[in-house]
Amino acid sequence: MTKRILFLTCVIGLAAAGAVQLSGQAPRFRVLEPGFPLWAYGYKELPKMPQDWSNRCPGNTPRDCDRPGGMPTDQTGERLTIPGTGKSFTVAEITSPYRPADWYPEDHPPMPPIVANGKEATRFRACAICHYPNGQGLMQNGPVAGLTVDYFLRQLTEMANGKRKSADVNKANAWEMAAMARNLTPEEARLAAEYFASLPYKPWIRVVESATVPVFTATINGLFLDAPGDATEPIGRRIVEMPEDSYQANMLRNPRVGLVAYVPPGSIKAGETLVTTGGNGKTQACGTCHGPDMRGTAIAPPLANRHPGYMARQLYDFQVGARNGDMAVMMKPAVEKLTEDDLIAITAYLASLKP
Numbered sequence: 033m034t035k036r037i038l039f040l041t042c043v044i045g046l047a048a049a050g051a052v053q054l055s056g057q058a059p060r061f062r063v064l065e066p067g068f069p070l071w072a073y074g075y076k077e078l079p080k081m082p083q084d085w086s087n088r089c090p091g092n093t094p095r096d097c098d099r100p101g102g103m104p105t106d107q108t109g110e111r112l113t114i115p116g117t118g119k120s121f122t123v124a125e126i127t128s129p130y131r132p133a134d135w136y137p138e139d140h141p142p143m144p145p146i147v148a149n150g151k152e153a154t155r156f157r158a159c160a161i162c163h164y165p166n167g168q169g170l171m172q173n174g175p176v177a178g179l180t181v182d183y184f185l186r187q188l189t190e191m192a193n194g195k196r197k198s199a200d201v202n203k204a205n206a207w208e209m210a211a212m213a214r215n216l217t218p219e220e221a222r223l224a225a226e227y228f229a230s231l232p233y234k235p236w237i238r239v240v241e242s243a244t245v246p247v248f249t250a251t252i253n254g255l256f257l258d259a260p261g262d263a264t265e266p267i268g269r270r271i272v273e274m275p276e277d278s279y280q281a282n283m284l285r286n287p288r289v290g291l292v293a294y295v296p297p298g299s300i301k302a303g304e305t306l307v308t309t310g311g312n313g314k315t316q317a318c319g320t321c322h323g324p325d326m327r328g329t330a331i332a333p334p335l336a337n338r339h340p341g342y343m344a345r346q347l348y349d350f351q352v353g354a355r356n357g358d359m360a361v362m363m364k365p366a367v368e369k370l371t372e373d374d375l376i377a378i379t380a381y382l383a384s385l386k387p
């Protein structure tokens with residue numbers, strides 16, 4: 033009899049555990065699903081153990097979401113320099129969460145405190161640590177220079193209220209970004225938006241069609257870095273974007289060093305057709321909303337010469353409904369039928385355009 037009760041309890045227990053899984057509580061690891069554009073989310077290969085990062089920073093301390101080990105470290109405390117700047121910083125100063133080094137203050141107007149320092153008391157990192165003081169950003173975060181104030185503020189609102197998420201629940205920096213959006217005062221949000229909107233977006237991505245790419249590694253935050261040596265590997269069906277100089281970009285965080293994006297041969301032309309004509313109903317001509325040169329309009333943000341990885345990630349996020357804000361519905365017809373090959377072609381072409 034006791035055995036029988038134990039057995040029943042076990043069965044009920046298992047059923048209850050199953051129900052939790054089915055009720056939508058369980059994270060959906062799209063990263064493990066077919067058709068997920070791994071390269072766009074900064075993966076070189078399938079993560080062995082993706083983690084649900086969505087609940088790491090539910091409160092008022094955004095940095096709880098920071099995935100440890102994301103920044104380079106240097107135990108020597110040596111002062112490093114970029115020739116011509118007249119400045120030197122230690123790696124700890126360069127990557128300081130609440131006062132990251134500003135190599136070129138002459139490149140931008142004075143930063144509002146939220147951009148330069150964040151809010152240390154609530155473990156809220158400076159915007160400049162991820163987007164750079166000049167707003168150009170790297171592929172794992174994205175560029176914020178040259179966006180309109182309107183668009184910028186709408187994104188913050190939608191990230192704060194959960195309408196804009198990343199399809200990758202393992203993407204720590206996207207959750208930290210959302211936590212920051214929730215913890216900005218309206219005044220801080222406005223100052224940050226006005227600051228980044230005032231910065232012209234500078235040429236940043238060099239697109240190269242190539243069947244091979246330098247052998248590269250992926251950091252835990254989703255930045256691709258050229259590995260030492262001259263070895264190459266096949267590009268395959270992906271875009272491989274990496275800083276022009278890994279040391280300058282990753283260790284020194286030199287905000288004047290842009291990226292090279294290797295794209296499969298033929299993708300720029302294929303992308304031009306899709307972007308300019310809509311490809312016979314496959315998508316829509318993007319210029320109608322994003323402007324003839326893809327430099328943005330009052331309705332839709334600029335796309336020319338922005339990170340292909342960032343853009344492909346957004347297109348996938350729109351497609352699966354992770355990015356589902358009030359204006360995002362306008363993107364639905366454009367993304368519905370896109371395949372991973374289309375994402376490659378479209379973003380290769382857009383990144384190749386003059387900003």
Ligand code: HEC
Pocket residue numbers: 146147157158159160161162163172173174175176179184185187188197198205206208209212216224225333345
């Ligand atoms: C931990 C790194 C990090 C910090 C610090 C950070 N962001 Fe972000 N931000 C991101 C990431 C990651 C994304 C893109 C998420 C994605 O892939 O969808 C993003 C996207 C954005 C976007 C949307 C851009 C677009 O084109 O739609 C805006 C606006 C933005 N951030 C503003 C800010 C502001 C303002 C601050 C400072 C208060 C800030 N960010 C600090 C990581 C960061």
Ligand code: HEC
Pocket residue numbers: 183186187306307315316317318319320321322331332333335343344346347357359360362363366378
């Ligand atoms: C009907 C108008 C319309 C068309 C057509 C359109 N878009 Fe958009 N797009 C928008 C709007 C509006 C947004 C901003 C949505 C929001 O606020 O979340 C947007 C946002 C985007 C973003 C996100 C940018 C960022 O900084 O995060 C990308 C990428 C994008 N569109 C690419 C495209 C591409 C590629 C095409 C053509 C294949 C296209 N769009 C066609 C209206 C349009």
